[in-house]
Amino acid sequence: MAYSGYGTQTRVRVLGRVLLASNHGPGNGTDRAVKTVVGNVRGWRAFTSVPVQNREVEIELGGEFHRVRADRGGLIDTNVPVRLPPGWHTAVFRAAGMSPVEAPIFVIAADTRFGIVSDIDDTVMVTALPRPFLALWNTFVVSEHARTPTPGMAVLMDRLAVEYPDAPVIYLSTGPWNAAPTLARFLARNMYPAGALLLTDWGLTQERWFRSGREHKRRNLELLAEEFPGIRWLLIGDNGQHDEEIYAEFSRRHPDLTAAVAIRQLSVGESVLSGGRSTDGQQDQPAPSTDWVYAPDGAGMAKQLHQIRIL
Numbered sequence: 001m002a003y004s005g006y007g008t009q010t011r012v013r014v015l016g017r018v019l020l021a022s023n024h025g026p027g028n029g030t031d032r033a034v035k036t037v038v039g040n041v042r043g044w045r046a047f048t049s050v051p052v053q054n055r056e057v058e059i060e061l062g063g064e065f066h067r068v069r070a071d072r073g074g075l076i077d078t079n080v081p082v083r084l085p086p087g088w089h090t091a092v093f094r095a096a097g098m099s100p101v102e103a104p105i106f107v108i109a110a111d112t113r114f115g116i117v118s119d120i121d122d123t124v125m126v127t128a129l130p131r132p133f134l135a136l137w138n139t140f141v142v143s144e145h146a147r148t149p150t151p152g153m154a155v156l157m158d159r160l161a162v163e164y165p166d167a168p169v170i171y172l173s174t175g176p177w178n179a180a181p182t183l184a185r186f187l188a189r190n191m192y193p194a195g196a197l198l199l200t201d202w203g204l205t206q207e208r209w210f211r212s213g214r215e216h217k218r219r220n221l222e223l224l225a226e227e228f229p230g231i232r233w234l235l236i237g238d239n240g241q242h243d244e245e246i247y248a249e250f251s252r253r254h255p256d257l258t259a260a261v262a263i264r265q266l267s268v269g270e271s272v273l274s275g276g277r278s279t280d281g282q283q284d285q286p287a288p289s290t291d292w293v294y295a296p297d298g299a300g301m302a303k304q305l306h307q308i309r310i311l
Contacts, residue, residue, distance in 0.1 A: 002093045002103030003180055004196045006168055008227070009084055012105055014059055014068070015196070016076040016093050017177055020050040051075075060092040061105065073201045075177065082107075086166065088194075104194065106168055108228065114164045114259060115228065116157070116195075117221070118236040119243055120173040120183060123264050124153045124192060149190040150264065152298025159302060160234070161193040163311055168231075169195030172220055174213030177201055214242050221250050225257050232259040234310060236301075239263050239294070251290040260291040260310050262301045 003015040051074025059066045059080060066080040076093075086109035094100045108115075121127050126148040161169070175183060177199045184197060200216045224233065235250065235258065237243025244263060251258040293304035305311040 001181070002091065002101045003177075004103055004184075004194070005091065005105045006170070006196045007079070007082070007105065007107060009086065009107055009110060010082060011079050012061070012082050012084070012091075012107065013079050013196075013227075014061070014076065014091055014103070014105070015198075016057070016070075016101075016103065018052040018055045018057065018070045018074040018076070018095060018098075020052050055095055058094045060094070062089060075201050086110075086112075106194075106196065108168050108231075109166050110230075112166045112168070112228075112231055114166075115168045115170070115224070115231045115233045116160055116164075116193075116236065117170045117172050117224070117233050118157070119238060120171055120175060122150075122238040122240045122266060123236060123243075124150055124157070124171075125186065126150050147186050149186075150297060152300075152302070153264075154191045154298070156298035156302045156305075157193050158191065159311060168228075169193045170198060170220075170224065171195055172198045172217055173200075174216060175199050214246060217242075217246050218249070221246070225250075225254050229257070232257055234259045234262065234305075236262045237264070238266055240266050255289050258290045260293065260305065260308060262293045262295075262305065264301070265294050265296045267296065 001017045001019060003017075005012055005014045007013050052070065053072045053074060055070045055074070057068055057070060057076060059068060061080065062082050062084045064082065068076055068078050068080070070076050084105075084107045086107050089105045089107060091103045091105050092100050093103065118124060157169070160167070171183075171187065173183070180197050180199055183199075188194075198216075198220050200213060221233075221235075224231075235243075235247045237247060244261075247258075247261045247263075251261060291308045291310075293301055293308070295301045295304060302311055
């Protein structure tokens, strides 16, 4: 499985996963097995696939070939050198005994000065479930057809894409990579702009049963700051749990790289379920120079972003 990637004109981040797919003979071979894994209707099917550890994978991009190796969870997350013009490109992933798969790669122009980072759950997609059950429900039960987009958010994101056509869009979520195909189809079906998914790898670590979602977001935001020191980011999230805290920390460390922070206010019921709180205004902002906007939907955010001249 190959996921959407991004990068500069000289180095791009490629993302993928190597999974075991059985071959049951003529008419039901590897190609069909791969389609079953990638095109699942219900997310639980993704968890029936076994990751292949340490498999060598060849990546073709821009006429050049690179050999990388999947980690112990089958995940490929690495940077490769390239010489590519700005815009969308296609990377081809190949491994021995497996059919090639393709992934879109967005190469960001050197003069790009604006980018978008957005959370998914409770931000672009309404979940309204207790956090302990959210990942299980979204991953094992619900198809993308049954997920509800947040009112006005797709329109807001589309307006941002029109206003900043060269801006990279990064969907940064604590959801597992197993749910990536379902999330990608949800975003496409609801007309959200194309962008890279940065998800988490479920599984044990040396310190804990499950990986830290907060550390995942912090680490990837720091990577973006390091990789693109000339881009100012619009950070979009919700006030259900930790987005405000994480974005506030980022804006304090990198005030010159934070264009604004837009927080979706959850209803009282959503806030209780998420384990967070519903607020009526700004809070916990250690970077006074950063503009923060709060609204319950995309239309409210768009209005306030217009007032601070982002839109």
